Amino acid sequence: MPNDNDLLDRYYSVIPAGGIGSRLWPLSRADAPKFLHDLSGSGQSLLRDTWDRLAPLAGEQRIMVVTGRAHRAAVEKQLPALQDANVVLESEPRESTAAIGLAAAILERRQPGVIVGSFAADHVIGEPERFRQTVRQAMVTADAGFITTIGIMPTEPSIGFGYIHAVKPLGVEGAPDACFVDTFVEKPDLPTAEKYLAAGNYMWNAGMFISRADVLLEQIGRSRPELLAGLLELAEAWDTPRRGAVVDQVWPDLEKIAIDYTVAEPSALEGKLAVVPGTFSWDDVGDFASIAKLHSGGRKSELAILGKNARILSDSSSGVVVSHSNRVISLIGVEDIVVVDTPDALLVTTSAHAQRVKAVVDALRLSGSGDVL
Numbered sequence: 084m085p086n087d088n089d090l091l092d093r094y095y096s097v098i099p100a101g102g103i104g105s106r107l108w109p110l111s112r113a114d115a116p117k118f119l120h121d122l123s124g125s126g127q128s129l130l131r132d133t134w135d136r137l138a139p140l141a142g143e144q145r146i147m148v149v150t151g152r153a154h155r156a157a158v159e160k161q162l163p164a165l166q167d168a169n170v171v172l173e174s175e176p177r178e179s180t181a182a183i184g185l186a187a188a189i190l191e192r193r194q195p196g197v198i199v200g201s202f203a204a205d206h207v208i209g210e211p212e213r214f215r216q217t218v219r220q221a222m223v224t225a226d227a228g229f230i231t232t233i234g235i236m237p238t239e240p241s242i243g244f245g246y247i248h249a250v251k252p253l254g255v256e257g258a259p260d261a262c263f264v265d266t267f268v269e270k271p272d273l274p275t276a277e278k279y280l281a282a283g284n285y286m287w288n289a290g291m292f293i294s295r296a297d298v299l300l301e302q303i304g305r306s307r308p309e310l311l312a313g314l315l316e317l318a319e320a321w322d323t324p325r326r327g328a329v330v331d332q333v334w335p336d337l338e339k340i341a342i343d344y345t346v347a348e349p350s351a352l353e354g355k356l357a358v359v360p361g362t363f364s365w366d367d368v369g370d371f372a373s374i375a376k377l378h379s380g381g382r383k384s385e386l387a388i389l390g391k392n393a394r395i396l397s398d399s400s401s402g403v404v405v406s407h408s409n410r411v412i413s414l415i416g417v418e419d420i421v422v423v424d425t426p427d428a429l430l431v432t433t434s435a436h437a438q439r440v441k442a443v444v445d446a447l448r449l450s451g452s453g454d455v456l
């Protein structure tokens with residue numbers, strides 16, 4: 084087994100920071116996506132939380148961020164230690180296979196044999212040292228040739244996550260908790276998710292993938308040969324003066340598809356997917372109901388308040404208020420309410436309907452009110 088230092092010398096973290104988080108509108112916008120907000124209560128953005136969690140693994144110089152050109156300034160402000168060579172800018176979003184695959188292809192050219200771990204920019208994770216211990220095990224199984232996921236024990240039949248069925252221990256020295264995966268199902272329908280929850284041996288996919296870059300790229304190539312060809316062409320030109328021209332020519336034609344479909348589902352069928360169960364607390368804070376739950380510690384009668392200068396008067400009310408305006412907000416006798424106040428848009432709903440915010444966003448886009456998105 085390679086020693087820890089040898090693995091860390093070959094390891095890079097990648098943060099794909101691209102999702103807008105439309106279920107968190109009007110807080111989350113195209114120009115202020117979810118990862119730029121403080122939703123954990125740490126006093127800094129989720130992106131910065133992610134950086135701080137990953138930096139102790141192999142150092143700040145070994146973290147790459149993939150984000151949209153429009154977010155460059157905001158990302159660099161959040162992450163002053165981010166090195167220029169570690170910023171990958173997209174002219175437009177092409178989803179996670181392109182974002183993570185390009186980072187892997189660039190890093191593999193710079194350092195053949197590199198191990199890459201990709202981590203969402205916008206999750207809330209507790210117990211950071213436990214998180215890193217889990218990732219260290221995943222580096223070992225990645226080095227042994229497995230594409231490795233991190234699993235979270237499900238608490239409800241969510242249809243917003245991938246589901247991982249772990250079968251037996253992998254038996255790789257240095258990764259005692261790692262298991263073989265025989266099935267990965269991305270975002271199943273509700274009856275299937277209910278079945279998986281009842282079965283008790285499925286985990287949620289935490290949206291983290293750790294693998295050797297060459298193994299990841301080979302898998303993308305088996306699923307989507309044209310997409311891989313585009314990624315390799317981009318990577319070849321990346322550190323040369325030809326980068327701009329090749330990006331303009333190749334990037335817009337890359338297929339938009341999530342890595343869960345191109346890599347996780349097929350590699351499980353081929354016996355190449357592993358999972359390390361995460362023992363840290365994890366929340367993807369995907370909608371306002373989960374924010375309310377996170378900040379009230381699960382106590383239904385509490386009112387969670389987010390916003391530095393929030394001025395809230397509450398009488399017998401519960402749920403969550405996010406205040407990004409200077410208005411005074413008063414609530415009387417409303418339970419499980421969600422109020423999100425910004426200078427140009429106000430959302431009022433309940434926790435039970437929080438998932439439907441995305442439909443509002445779609446309707447606004449269609450109705451020509453895209454200026455508030």
Ligand SMILES: Nc1nc2c(ncn2[C@@H]2O[C@H](COP(=O)(O)OP(=O)(O)O[C@H]3O[C@H](CO)[C@@H](O)[C@H](O)[C@@H]3O)[C@@H](O)[C@H]2O)c(=O)[nH]1
Pocket residue numbers: 099100101102149150151173175176177178179182202203204205243244245246269270287288289290291341342343367
């Ligand atoms: N740079 C960049 N990043 C992107 C893009 N599209 C998505 N991402 C990033 O890729 C990660 C995954 O985002 P999605 O593809 O939108 O996935 P999801 O709906 O959140 O589902 C994934 O995460 C769940 C856990 O939160 C998983 O359970 C699920 O299986 C899946 O991996 C996030 O960090 C997101 O910012 C893009 O075009 N560009």
